[in-house]
Amino acid sequence: xxxxxxxxxxxxxxxxxxxxxxxxxxxxxxxxxxxxxxxxxxxxxxxxxxxxxxxxxxxxxxxxx
Numbered sequence: 001x002x003x004x005x006x007x008x009x010x011x012x013x014x015x016x017x018x019x020x021x022x023x024x025x026x027x028x029x030x031x032x033x034x035x036x037x038x039x040x041x042x043x044x045x046x047x048x049x050x051x052x053x054x055x056x057x058x059x060x061x062x063x064x065x
Contacts, residue, residue: 003019003020003021003022004019004020005017005018005019005020006018006047006054007054007055007059007060007063008046008047008052008053008054008055009052009053009055010046010049010051010052011051011052014030015030015031015055015063016028016029016030016031016039016043016046017029017031017036018043018044018047026041026044027041028040028041028043028044030043031063031064034064
């Protein structure tokens with residue numbers, strides 16, 4: 001089985017994903033200028049914020065990258 005990810009959007013529109021590796025590691029990537037770039041691991045906590053929305057698979061497919 002490969003890595004898995006969840007994609008989120010803040011109330012202000014920032015989009016990021018949390019990628020969980022099969023070995024238990026995690027990394028964060030931010031969607032910037034239609035490309036995924038490394039983001040701060042501290043953003044993992046934002047997924048719990050009431051103003052953050054986890055995107056549905058259909059919404060993820062609509063992203064530019």
